[in-house]
Amino acid sequence: xxxxxxxxxxxxxxxxxxxxxxxxxxxxxxxxxxxxxxxxxxxxxxxxxxxxxxxxxxxxxxxxxxxxxxxxxxxxxxxxxxxxxxxxxxxxxxxxxxxxxxxxxxxxxxxxxxxxxxxxxxxxxxxxxxxxxxxxxxxxxxxxxxxxxxxxxxxxxxxxxxxxxxxxxxxxxxxxxxxxxxxxxxxxxxxxxxxxxxxxxxxxxxxxxxxxxxxxxxxxxxxxxxxxxxxxxxxxxxxxxxxxxxxxxxxxxxxxxxxxxxxxxxxxxxxxxxxxxxxxxxxxxxxxxxxxxxxxxxxxxxxxxxxxxxxxxxxxxxxxxxxxxxxxxxxxxxxxxxxxxxxxxxxxxxxxxxxxxxxxxxxxxxxxxxxxxxxxxxxxxxxxxxxxxxxxxxxxxxxxxxxxxxxxxxxxxxxxxxxxxxxxxxxxxxxxxxxxxxxxxxxxxxxxxxxxxxxxxxxxxxxxxxxxxxxxxxxxxxxxxxxxxxxxxxxxxxxxxxxxxxxxxxxxxxxxxxxxxxxxxxxxxxxxxxxxxxxxxxxxxxxxxxxxxxxxxxxxxxxxxxxxxxxxxxxx
Amino acid sequence: xxxxxxxxxxxxxxxxxxxxxxxxxxxxxxxxxxxxxxxxxxxxxxxxxxxxxxxxxxxxxxxxxxxxxxxxxxxxxxxxxxxxxxxxxxxxxxxxxxxxxxxxxxxxxxxxxxxxxxxxxxxxxxxxxxxxxxxxxxxxxxxxxxxxxxxxxxxxxxxxxxxxxxxxxxxxxxxxxxxxxxxxxxxxxxxxxxxxxxxxxxxxxxxxxxxxxxxxxxxxxxxxxxxxxxxxxxxxxxxxxxxxxxxxxxxxxxxxxxxxxxxxxxxxxxxxxxxxxxxxxxxxxxxxxxxxxx
Numbered sequence: 001x002x003x004x005x006x007x008x009x010x011x012x013x014x015x016x017x018x019x020x021x022x023x024x025x026x027x028x029x030x031x032x033x034x035x036x037x038x039x040x041x042x043x044x045x046x047x048x049x050x051x052x053x054x055x056x057x058x059x060x061x062x063x064x065x066x067x068x069x070x071x072x073x074x075x076x077x078x079x080x081x082x083x084x085x086x087x088x089x090x091x092x093x094x095x096x097x098x099x100x101x102x103x104x105x106x107x108x109x110x111x112x113x114x115x116x117x118x119x120x121x122x123x124x125x126x127x128x129x130x131x132x133x134x135x136x137x138x139x140x141x142x143x144x145x146x147x148x149x150x151x152x153x154x155x156x157x158x159x160x161x162x163x164x165x166x167x168x169x170x171x172x173x174x175x176x177x178x179x180x181x182x183x184x185x186x187x188x189x190x191x192x193x194x195x196x197x198x199x200x201x202x203x204x205x206x207x208x209x210x211x212x213x214x215x216x217x218x219x220x221x222x223x224x225x226x227x228x229x230x231x232x233x234x235x236x237x238x239x240x241x242x243x244x245x246x247x248x249x250x251x252x253x254x255x256x257x258x259x260x261x262x263x264x265x266x267x268x269x270x271x272x273x274x275x276x277x278x279x280x281x282x283x284x285x286x287x288x289x290x291x292x293x294x295x296x297x298x299x300x301x302x303x304x305x306x307x308x309x310x311x312x313x314x315x316x317x318x319x320x321x322x323x324x325x326x327x328x329x330x331x332x333x334x335x336x337x338x339x340x341x342x343x344x345x346x347x348x349x350x351x352x353x354x355x356x357x358x359x360x361x362x363x364x365x366x367x368x369x370x371x372x373x374x375x376x377x378x379x380x381x382x383x384x385x386x387x388x389x390x391x392x393x394x395x396x397x398x399x400x401x402x403x404x405x406x407x408x409x410x411x412x413x414x415x416x417x418x419x420x421x422x423x424x425x426x427x428x429x430x431x432x433x434x435x436x437x438x439x440x441x442x443x444x445x446x447x448x449x450x451x452x453x454x455x456x457x458x459x460x461x462x463x464x465x466x467x468x469x470x471x472x473x474x475x476x477x478x479x480x481x482x483x484x485x486x487x488x489x490x491x492x493x494x495x496x497x498x499x500x501x502x503x504x505x506x507x508x509x510x511x512x513x514x515x516x517x518x519x520x521x522x523x524x525x526x527x528x529x530x531x532x533x534x535x536x537x538x539x540x541x542x543x544x545x546x547x548x549x550x551x552x553x554x555x556x557x558x559x560x561x562x563x564x565x566x567x568x569x570x571x572x
Numbered sequence: 573x574x575x576x577x578x579x580x581x582x583x584x585x586x587x588x589x590x591x592x593x594x595x596x597x598x599x600x601x602x603x604x605x606x607x608x609x610x611x612x613x614x615x616x617x618x619x620x621x622x623x624x625x626x627x628x629x630x631x632x633x634x635x636x637x638x639x640x641x642x643x644x645x646x647x648x649x650x651x652x653x654x655x656x657x658x659x660x661x662x663x664x665x666x667x668x669x670x671x672x673x674x675x676x677x678x679x680x681x682x683x684x685x686x687x688x689x690x691x692x693x694x695x696x697x698x699x700x701x702x703x704x705x706x707x708x709x710x711x712x713x714x715x716x717x718x719x720x721x722x723x724x725x726x727x728x729x730x731x732x733x734x735x736x737x738x739x740x741x742x743x744x745x746x747x748x749x750x751x752x753x754x755x756x757x758x759x760x761x762x763x764x765x766x767x768x769x770x771x772x773x774x775x776x777x778x779x780x781x782x783x784x785x786x787x788x789x790x791x792x793x794x795x796x797x798x799x800x801x802x803x804x805x806x807x808x809x810x811x812x813x814x815x816x817x818x819x820x821x822x823x824x825x826x827x828x829x830x831x832x833x834x835x836x837x838x839x840x841x842x843x844x845x846x847x848x849x850x851x852x853x854x855x856x857x858x859x860x861x862x863x864x865x866x
Contacts, residue, residue, distance in 0.1 A: 030802055035667075037809035038766065043823055044823060051822060051823070
């Protein structure tokens with residue numbers, strides 16, 4: 001049983017009033033002389049049983065009367081079948097419907113996408129809402145859309161399979177916070193999801209008391225699925241990983257470049273294949289790794305992009321230090337770098353270089369000289385005062401995150417020089433939140449010398465790849481090929497007429513594993529009850545299809561009042 | 573005379589404010605006798621004693637026709653007592669008698685004093701030897717039955733000397749006073765009868781057995797007949813200090829039935845043993861109370 005005005009239940013305390021009055025009234029009665037006490041005692045002895053019964057009856061009647069009135073004021077709702085043509089009454093509810101239309105909801109089971117079943121359930125919940133309810137709809141993008149019942153029903157109807165992954169744990173957590181902030185009598189979260197185990201994020205939803213989370217049970221049949229988890233180009237080959245339902249058989253991975261098949265290999269979920277790419281001309285290239293179609297089509301194709309370019313012509317001056325020279329030698333040996341002066345790494349600006357990678361000079365007295373040269377080059381950044389030690393944080397350079405920096409100069413920005421000229425002016429790495437590696441006007445400026453006395457980077461395995469990225473990519477102003485969640489595709493980043501990077505989009509690989517989470521895990525993580533569609537219909541809105549019992553209670557209270565009056569007067 | 577209100581028919585409390593016991597009793601008796609057409613009590617003898625002027629209501633058979641014929645004046649003949657009626661009034665002076673249910677009413681004791689004085693006056697005017705015994709837990713005052721002059725004044729003083737309610741009316745005292753009534757006669761018990769009925773009846777039966785004519789006047793304050801009061805009250809018995817907490821409203825009906833049952837029991841038992849029983853409420857005019865005895 002639920003109540004429309006639960007605060008009125010505090011009135012139940014008033015039911016104790018008759019008993020309290022009875023006790024208080026008896027406490028200090030006035031005294032009076034009365035000689036015929038023997039008659040009184042006799043009358044009382046004869047009436048004792050009747051009076052005791054009368055007192056008890058009156059006490060019960062009055063207590064029940066007050067309790068009934070308090071209950072009626074709280075507007076109790078009792079389960080009752082709704083009359084034909086009328087929606088059941090339910091307490092005003094703040095409801096969030098989470099419709100998980102993520103990639104995995106597109107899987108076809110028994111000839112129908114799972115999303116159809118989820119959409120029907122979401123539609124059913126929203127359709128049962130009343131005008132006084134507060135409603136939100138959360139789709140795979142995680143955005144809570146507030147709206148009227150009709151507006152949200154329209155949104156549900158138009159919701160297709162999204163290219164996004166939904167973190168159910170976070171969605172339920174946010175939804176619970178949302179409804180918890182509403183001062184309504186009931187708060188519910190309905191989760192319509194295929195409940196794949198990878199949809200549950202870290203931690204628990206932490207649903208507070210008083211919020212009902214009803215989770216639609218997963219479908220009884222889950223097909224085995226395989227998808228392309230990733231496809232990345234490295235050293236002239238594509239490394240493609242296959243993901244999906246554990247135990248599913250191997251599947252053929254086909255590689256295509258510009259529509260032409262260039263390779264094929266077999267891989268099972270959890271494994272990866274490497275397929276060599278044909279030699280191609282310098283420039284940006286796009287390819288795709290595909291699988292044979294299965295029940296979930298959205299993850300059967302993944303696009304990849306790569307750039308083919310000649311090795312950079314780089315050299316290190318004596319001021320760059322021995323570690324840089326050694327790294328360049330290794331890269332040269334691997335044909336990643338050729339000897340030349342297009343990129344010069346040193347502790348001063350070299351006049352003939354197209355791009356200079358400048359490290360601070362070992363002698364602090366030369367800082368001013370370097371800064372003047374930077375200013376003359378039109379670079380925005382200067383070497384400033386000594387900064388505090390810390391670790392490197394870099395998004396555009398792989399592998400150097402977290403490496404310690406013991407000594408560094410702060411990099412100070414001077415005006416808007418580079419960006420105003422339409423050139424790239426970017427902070428590529430930071431230490432303690434302050435710029436550590438910055439690019440502007442053909443100059444890459446480092447806050448530390450690439451020496452183990454300054455930073456642990458030269459001793460780290462990532463040092464050679466870092467120098468490789470420095471001369472082959474960062475010096476040219478290129479951004480890395482980044483991957484984002486979305487429909488399979490590529491978007492190139494351009495600066496002027498040059499293509500400087502690419503963003504490859506594809507579904508989250510976790511969406512490929514359709515294995516449903518164990519019910520116990522769902523209950524534990526989401527803090528809700530797993531119900532089938534019929535049970536959801538019966539239990540939503542604190543069990544919609546309730547009727548207001550206050551009317552019958554008031555009638556009963558009236559009858560009790562009449563009975564009380566009768567007992568009080570007739571049994572005197 | 574018709575214009576003068578008869579005080580015997582007025583409210584006893586109002587009448588009591590006219591003066592002391594003697595004045596009130598005389599006034600009551602005058603009014604009572606003036607309104608009655610024949611002497612209320614037996615005791616008129618056939619032996620002539622004197623004449624007195626005729627008063628309206630006197631029986632014509634006592635008219636002296638010879639004086640009427642000779643002097644054309646109306647005189648009636650009065651006769652000497654011949655039956656030697658001895659009346660002894662036993663008055664309960666226990667503590668419960670000193671109670672009244674409302675300030676505007678007389679206490680049972682005050683009512684009894686005036687009623688007893690009036691009754692004694694009537695009896696003495698009939699030349700019946702009249703005496704008085706007052707008692708509570710013991711016999712307090714004894715005025716032997718006489719018919720001589722000044723007897724009524726002695727009786728009134730006896731009433732006045734008896735203090736208000738010292739204790740309970742004990743049956744033992746009742747038994748003791750039966751031994752004081754050696755000669756047969758009329759015994760009038762004036763009491764609220766708040767003592768053990770069976771034991772009291774035993775004493776009264778004994779008197780009856782000794783040949784006495786017994787009359788019981790059961791005095792009761794109207795507040796004792798119908799229970800009322802605050803919603804809840806602790807009632808205390810002034811004689812025993814026992815107490816009981818009751819809600820008068822819810823016990824009123826049962827109490828009223830108990831009182832009526834008690835009165836009926838007294839009446840039945842008295843009738844069974846040849847004892848006259850009269851229930852008198854203290855707001856009953858004295859004249860009407862005396863009429864009960866006529």
